[in-house]
Amino acid sequence: RKEVEQDPGPFNVPEGATVAFNCTYSNSASQSFFWYRQDCRKEPKLLMSVYSSGNEDGRFTAQLNRASQYISLLIRDSKLSDSATYLCVVNSRNAGGTSYGKLTFGQGTILTVHP
C-alpha cells in the first residue's frame, strides 16, 4: 500500500463548481498534514496546513479524520486559476516523538477548471 494515496483524476469542472479531493495515508503515527499546489512545470507550493479541527482559508476547506487516516480538500466557487495539481502531503514522526524531517507526497490530483 502506498504511504499517501490520492485519486489522480483528472477532475474537469466548470467555473463556479465545488470540487473535493480525498487522500488516505497509511502511517498512523503521522502528525502533520498539508495540501500543496503544483502548477505545470513549476515547483510545489504550500496551499494550507490541515488541522485536526478542520480549517478554512477563503474558498478552501481542509478536513482531517485521524481515525480513518483520511484528509480532504474542498474548493468552492472554482476559478480558472485553480487549475493545477493538488498534492496531499504527510509528515510522520518516529516512536521517539521527533520528526523525521521528511514529508511524503501523494502522486497528486489534477484539476482543470474550464469556462
Place this chain on the structure above:
Amino acid sequence: ETGVTQTPRHLVMGMTNKKSLKCEQHLGHNAMYWYKQSAKKPLELMFVYNFKEQTENNSVPSRFSPECPNSSHLFLHLHTLQPEDSALYLCASSQVHPDGGYTFGSGTRLTVV
C-alpha cells in the same frame, strides 16, 4: 534574494559528463532536501540534511552525490548518469521539525542524452 534558489534552471548533459546542481536558501532553515520528480510519478525523496549532516539517503545510486557545506547551501553532484535520470530535481528547505511544511526551489530540469 529570498526563498530557495536553484541553479541552473535547465541542464542537458551527456552520460559521460560531470555536472553539479546548486541550491541556496535564505530562510534561516536548518534542514535541506533533494527530491526527484519524474513524469507521472510522486515526488521521490533523495537526501535529507539536518544542520548540514546527512540524515537520510533514500537508496539513491552513487552516481548522485550530495554535498552540504553549511545550512544554507546544498549541492547535488552528478556523474555518469543514465537517460532515465532525466527529471525535475527539486531542492527544499524547512526547520528541522517541518510542521510548517517545506519551501521548494524552482527546480532544475535535467535531460540526460
